[in-house]
Amino acid sequence: MKRRAEASLAPLHETKRHCDDSSSDEESRLSRQDSSQNDSLSDQEDHRPGFSMPSVSSLDSQDTDTTTQNSSKFSMYNSVSQKLMAKMGFREGEGLGKFGQGRKEIVEASTQRGRRGLGLTLQGFQGELNIDWQDEPEQLSIVPIPSAVEKVEWFPECTTEFPDADELRDWMTVGDRKLKIEDETEFCTEDLLHTLLRCKTVFDDLEGEEMRRARTRSNPYETIRGGIFLNRAAMKMANLDHCFDYMFTNPKDAHGKSLTKDREGELLYFGDVCAGPGGFSEYVLWKRRWHAKGFGMTLKGPCDFKLEDFYAAPSELFEPYYGEGGVDGDGDITRPENVTAFRNFILESTERRGLHFLMADGGFSVEGQENIQEILSKQLLLCQFLTALSTLRTGGHFVCKTFDLFTRFSVGLVYLLYLCFDRISLFKPVTSRPANSERYIVCRGLKPGSDAVREYMFRINLKLNKLRNTDRDVTDVVPLSIIKEDTDFYQYMVNSNESLCAVQIKALAKIHAFVVEPTLSEPRQADIRKECLKLWGVPDKARVTPASSDPKSKFYELVKNSDVESFQCKVTPLNSSTLDKLRHILDHRCIVGGGEQIFLLALGKSQIYTWDGKMPLRWRKLENFKLELPRDTLLSVEIVQELKGEVRGRIKKMKNHFCFFFLNDTHMSRIQMTEKFVKAVAKPSRPDMNPIRVKEVYRLEEMEKIFVRLEMKVTKSSGGVPRLSYTGRDDRHFLPTGLYIIKTVNEPWTMAYSKNSKMKFFFNKTTKKSTYEMPPNSAAPFHVCHSERLFWAWVDGVIVHDSQTRMDPEKLSKNDVLSFIHQNYQP
Structure with missing residues (x-):
């Protein structure tokens, strides 16, 4: 008889070691x-x-x-x-x-x-879970999903007064170290907790690749991934930001007014801890660009920030700081000295006000001990909470990743935040995989007077470090009786744990079914991804490396339809024949010059080019300076030799620094914008980088303030002869070359002073209409400011300081200019 063969339906199986x-x-x-x-x-x-x-x-x-x-x-x-x-x-x-x-x-x-x-x-995996995962909530069967599903539920408002330091000291309890979770049933029913642990245990012997592929197929939100950002964490932040009404990227006061967008010179200050490679920060900087300034601390090494991979946002606006030792620190948040150093750095960098919000996303591998991840991560959770209370300003916000919250230690920490913030919430965004224990605690509005709780958390961390590698541990930070007596808090905590536990159980059962049956799939992933990104305002595009460009092409792209010739206009000398151009005194501002004005064009990081404003247009690489600027930035600057302090009667010469005049933008007050930009790109933790300053701008009618700050000083290169010196902010000096006078009001508008109302107003010379409010088109654009500027050179024969005696009658001196100003402006 002939041989025969039969076909088999054996599928191709994937293999990978499993992790919970x-x-x-x-x-x-x-x-x-x-x-x-x-x-x-x-x-x-x-x-x-x-x-x-x-x-x-x-x-x-x-x-x-x-x-x-x-x-x-x-x-x-x-x-x-x-x-x-x-x-x-x-x-x-x-x-x-x-x-x-x-x-x-x-x-x-x-x-x-x-x-x-x-x-x-594998008997454990082959066994039935007896859980019906197919009766998932209807939320997963419709598109769009998140708008209907992601409902934020806040803890009830806390009305309990802050405990004092003595009372808090009595709350801490030390006991035997515990490494099991099965009996933690104070904040979750025993049945749910044990079912969850059983579901996790089912996967213990499964290869991780099988688990991952089944998880990928089963999660409706899986293909959202990182989108245009470097990882999924960034998209989680976009998800959270939307669900909480953009309280992070656009924080508001109690009256609903933006704390940053409605205030032109106000930067959005944020922090990002335990967060390498930095997805959270990439999202915030993508959303706010140079209107935000970020500070971060994370472990040095492979877990560090990867700023070079910020393709969607300018990483130059983010400043890593690693605690004690600054940029040379280790970034370990569990070390008390690192938390203290990070706090001090934040306060110094934010005018002692603190951050608008802090993000924390700490976690580490607990492979083989997944069921006790909460216990193993307890100190990390504490230190993230401590850092928030240490760096936030009053009214600031906080978001932090947590895992299971079954133990009294973890719930006690949540209770401490409940005392310190106006409202808090436990929330699991759809971008967080439903089968894991991850959730986020979101805290809104830090209350004043939380220092006692911060100092208490600091002491808890000291105790944990002291008990490390012993069989003793901090078991409670808030007495269980106090938590249970606050019935609103207690009931919310139980409900949150049980609802998230139920979601996780079903998700694990679903993954189990997808492993058993490889033909199962989730058909809604593409539609859900599209709708979610649209809802969160994130482009549905692939992540791509920013396109490279040459400086000349980039310059023409940035100036667009502007008159390129206006960039090369020579400055008009201020003398007796041009003095009448200043007749409208209130239309002008003045700046002390200290060097040649040039243009800077940045293509990102240290790719910076200079142009002297002369034709032909030739951009040259900036040499011998260490500076980083965001790509697509065009600036008018002055490179000035900075002098500071005196040694034996002489000024000590310091590094060159950049004085920024204007950015190529007309949408807001250019002076405020320049100051804001410089704050955003400055790196005070990097002494190896050239300092960046903002030129002090004076109103023309206040010119006398400038002469008060002029002194005669001996410098190293002056041969013992005193030279004219201008003292700016923070006792910094430079040798002035003259005064730039810039027209800042655009035709046909002019500014004048009303003697009746004793107020300044705008007058339209064409329509003859007046207004006290600044008209939207009254601010002179860059090309007007640059082309109509005048320069009063303080050369030999020009007297601007009382010690100077040689006067050239052909040149304007201080008294001539001040007399002209007083004649044309008499408020």
């Missing part, structure tokens, strides 16, 4: 590496049927039912398969082999999982 979702997610690992590449590969995996040669067995009986069944099974395969099998001697209802002794049944699909020995059966 609550700790194996790339976003919660210490390295914070994104899994998008692995996930995209798994989406493309081929699950077509394969063939398997049957094993030899004794001759089976061939009754009619068997023949019919085999015929039915054989008809499942396509004609090519049938022809191949027929050539091998296959006949329906008969076995292969010379005497038809081969098996007639279809070879069962292999249940082999991973790279284990052939025939190994």
Whole structure:
């Protein structure tokens, strides 16, 4: 008889060592590496049927039912398969082999999982979970999803007064170190907790790659991934920011007024801790650009910030600081000296006011101990909370990743934040995988007077460090009786734990089903991704490396339709014949010059080019300066030699520094904008970088203030002869070359002073209309400011200081200019 073969439906199985979702997610690992590449590969995996040669067995009986069944099974395969099998001697209802002794049944699909020995059966995984994951909430069956699903629920408002330091000291309890979670049922029912632990345990022996691929297929929100950002953490922040009414990127006061957007010179100050490679910060800087300034602390090494991978946002506006030692520190947030150093640095960098908000996203691998991740992460959670209370300004906000919150220690920490903020919420965004334990605590509006709680948390951390590597531990930070007596807080805590626990159980059961049946898929992923990104205002585009450009092309791109010739206009000398151009005194501002004005063009980081304003247009690389600026930045600057202090009667020469005049923008007060920009790009923690200053701008009618700040000083290069010196902010000096006088009011508007109302007003010379409010088109654009500027050179023969005696009657001196100003402006 002819030989026969039967087809097998054995699928191609993926293999990878398993990690519990609550700790194996790339976003919660210490390295914070994104899994998008692995996930995209798994989406493309081929699950077509394969063939398997049957094993030899004794001759089976061939009754009619068997023949019919085999015929039915054989008809499942396509004609090519049938022809191949027929050539091998296959006949329906008969076995292969010379005497038809081969098996007639279809070879069962292999249940082999991973790279284990052939025939190994995992009883734990093969066992039934007895959980119906298919009765998921209706939220997952419609698009758009998040607008209807992601409802924010706040803890009830706390009315309890702050405990004093003595009372807080009595709250801390030290006991035996505990490394189990099964009996933590004060804030979750025993049934739910044990079911969750059982669901997690089912995956203990499964290869991680199988788990990951099943998770990718089962999660409706999985393909959102990182989008245009460097990882999924950035998209989580976009998700959270939207759900909480943009309280992070556009914080508002109690009356709903923006704290930064409605205040032209106000930067948005934020912090990002335990957050390498920096996805949270990339989102914030993408949203606010140079209107924000970020500070970050995270572990040095492979977990560090990867600012060079900020493709969507300008990383030059972010300043890493690693605690004690500054840029040379280790970034370990559990070290008390690092928290203190980071706090001091933030206060020094924000005029002692603190941050508008702090983000924290700490986590580390707990492979093999996933069920006690909460216990292992307790000190990390504490220190993130402590850093928030240490760096936020009154009214500031806080968002921090947490995991399970079953223990009295964790719930006690949440209660302390409940005391310190106006409102808090526990929230799991849709971008956080439903099968893991991750959730976020969001805190709105830091109350004044939280110092006692901050100092208490600081002491707790000291105690934890002292008890490290012993069998003792801090078990409670708030007495359980106090938590339970606050019934509103207690009930919210229990409800939150149980609802998130139920979601996680169902998600784990769903992944289990997707591992068992590789043909299952979630068909809504593409639509959900599209709708979510649209809702959060994030472009549905792939992440791409910023396009490179040459400075000349970039310059023409930035100036667009501006008159390029206005950039090369020579400055008009101020003398007796041009003095009348200043007749409208209130239309002008003045700046003390100290060097040649040039243009800077930045293409990102240290790719900075200079142009002297002369044709032909030639941009040259900035040499011998260490400076970083955001890409697509065009500035008018002056490079000045800065002098500071005196040694034996002489001024000590310091580094050159940049004095910024204007940015190529007309949408707001240019002076305020320049100051804001310089604050954003300054790096006070980097003494190796050239300092950046903002030129002090004076009203023309207040010119006398400038002369008060002029002194005669001896410098190293003056040969012992005193030279004219201008003293600016912070006792810094430079040798002035003269005074730039710039027209800042645009035609046909002019400014004047009303003697009746004793107020300044704007007057339109064409329409003859007046207004006290600044008209939107009254601010002179850059090309007007630059082309109509005058320069009063303080050369030999020009007297601007009382000690000077040689006067040139052909040149204007201080008294001439002041007399002209007083004649034309008499308020």
